[in-house]
């Protein structure tokens with residue numbers, strides 16, 4: 001994946017239009033019309049049409065000039081994928097994902113079980129971290145979601161590191177072949193405790209488990225079950241990000257010179273970004289403040305270690 | 312890739328956890344002195360056993376304790392009494408008295424003969440405390456915790472991991488790592504997209520090597536980590552890496568490079584972390600104005616931990632109020648023409664080895680590719696690419712120039728095609744005329760219309 005610097009036919013590209021508009025672009029020279037004809041693949045953007053076959057051979061990060069502006073062709077990193085992917089379910093976002101990866105102690109070579117797969121937002125981050133010797137076994141009881149996920153994992157280049165299966169993990173577990181072989185289990189299910197016996201079966205001694213639940217009632221039930229199943233080091237957290245907007249501002253100091261005198265001075269070459277008139281005096285400083293509206297809740301994350309009998 | 316061995320080995324490091332005490336120890340042959348008033352612990356007695364819970368068992372000789380594996384269910388990280396659903400009591404009946412503990416310290420010591428108590432002895436303490444049952448839940452918990460810290464004989468041994476190492480170092484003294492909280496480190500490593508086989512550059516100051524350790528763990532022994540050092544490394548600078556007990560193979564991607572040896576910085580991602588936001592706000596403004604990165608974000612994270620017990624779930628009563636700040640962005644391609652100060656057929660930058668960044672600040676954003684040519688090598692330079700050649704020794708070069716456009720478009724007196732093509736040279740004369748005309752306007756107007764025309768020029772010349 002690191003060697004791949006240039007966009008090829010059938011690559012997946014994240015089209016950066018502006019900071020709010022990220023789109024998944026599949027690089028094919030032609031597309032099929034409804035009546036089965038092949039026509040050149042033209043992708044419409046607010047800046048004008050993009051002839052998709054032209055992006056072949058361009059490096060990731062390349063800027064493409066369109067009629068009314070430009071777009072960037074971005075590498076489909078898990079973070080960008082999370083922002084652009086087609087939603088088939090609720091998905092996890094990058095902050096929760098980062099904490100899950102760190103608290104499950106994931107690194108190259110780890111064997112991980114995940115249920116449910118959902119839209120695969122978390123799966124991609126797990127895969128990037130455990131590649132190339134690790135393996136992700138991901139399960140969902142919704143047939144189509146599994147199918148879509150498999151197709152996406154393959155086109156993103158994760159195919160050989162993931163096994164995606166259609167299964168109800170609460171009823172049928174993670175599979176006998178994984179018994180005692182798994183380093184970490186992640187559950188994003190409405191009733192995670194129903195999958196706990198199955199998780200305990202596949203986890204190694206000192207393996208880690210994580211569960212994401214939006215509601216506190218689920219967390220409470222899960223923690224009781226974790227304790228009675230021999231899990232220790234329980235930790236429940238909630239994490240929110242706060243983004244800041246940054247600007248250059250000029251703090252004006254009242255000046256005694258009148259407005260009339262002032263206009264004699266030549267206008268400065270560069271205007272301050274906030275539009276204030278630097279001739280008012282004062283110093284330009286950097287100013288940052290939190291954005292006025294941000295996510296207030298995503299969910300609670302519960303982590304624990306599976307302690308097994310060792311005799 | 313290697314398997315972390317699942318049993319405890321001699322001379323390896325383990326995470327030692329006891330109530331209120333979490334640290335990293337090396338498994339030595341000799342019993343270890345842990346803290347004042349606490350007997351020595353013989354970690355070697357756990358060698359060959361799987362990680363997990365152990366019981367401290369007193370040996371006949373000397374005040375030394377061995378570790379014996381405990382089965383699941385017999386150890387309780389949270390004392391069951393802390394979990395019991397109790398009616399919330401108030402403290403109206405509590406009388407403050409020094410005689411509330413009916414057992415004296417002497418009695419306790421004679422009973423154990425060791426100064427260390429198991430769970431039964433803590434039961435005994437609780438039973439003999441006149442005030443325990445009338446304490447409020449919160450003070451019962453505090454009381455039990457204090458007693459457990461002193462007397463618990465339960466120990467958990469875990470293999471070191473970045474999670475545990477970063478928690479231990481942060482909990483010990485957040486300021487010693489500039490408030491680099493474990494959750495911030497987690498977000499930093501993911502945002503930077505660290506994965507096996509990648510090439511990364513870390514410039515880390517006073518974080519005890521936590522970032523370096525994190526990147527190394529996720530490289531899994533493959534790829535490259537260049538650690539920029541600004542001064543002579545003191546011992547302890549890489550404390551986190553040492554604590555993580557990485558094998559030689561996993562440390563192999565790491566090389567250190569003094570800052571002064573760096574010629575050209577061309578990072579793919581910029582993810583500085585700071586405990587206050589002002590320097591990052593300045594970087595944020597710069598990154599945006601250079602246009603070399605997208606999704607430039609300045610963020611902090613708010614982390615709350617919860618006590619989750621039946622009927623008693625609530626956020627912990629204290630929390631960290633400072634996560635530090637993260638600045639992130641993704642580098643994108645910019646047109647080098649904006650950064651290399653081209654004038655005529657040359658760049659204004661005279662010395663590429665030691666460029667004057669005060670005079671040419673935009674040059675820092677230009678992408679530069681370097682290579683060494685040996686006798687017999689050929690180098691293909693595509694049209695419109697500026698280049699700079701330096702002979703390291705006596706050398707002869709033969710250049711060949713391909714005309715990509717029709718012959719008559721090139722300047723006849725320029726065999727290398729370095730000069731602007733004929734139509735461009737003519738257009739430049741028209742631009743000079745246009746500039747002279749604009750200058751007759753007041754400066755504000757000249758600037759506005761200059762931009763307007765430049766846009767027209769750019770748009771129309773790009774159209775088919």
Ligand SMILES: C[S@@+](CC[C@H](N)C(=O)[O-])C[C@H]1O[C@@H](n2cnc3c(N)ncnc32)[C@H](O)[C@@H]1O
Nearest residue numbers: 089091092116118119120121122140141168169
């Ligand atoms: C919220 S989504 C998971 C989203 C995912 N973490 C992501 O980031 O894209 C929950 C998924 O769990 C699946 N699911 C629910 N119960 C399940 C069960 N018993 N076995 C397997 N999958 C289940 C649902 O079909 C759904 O797709």
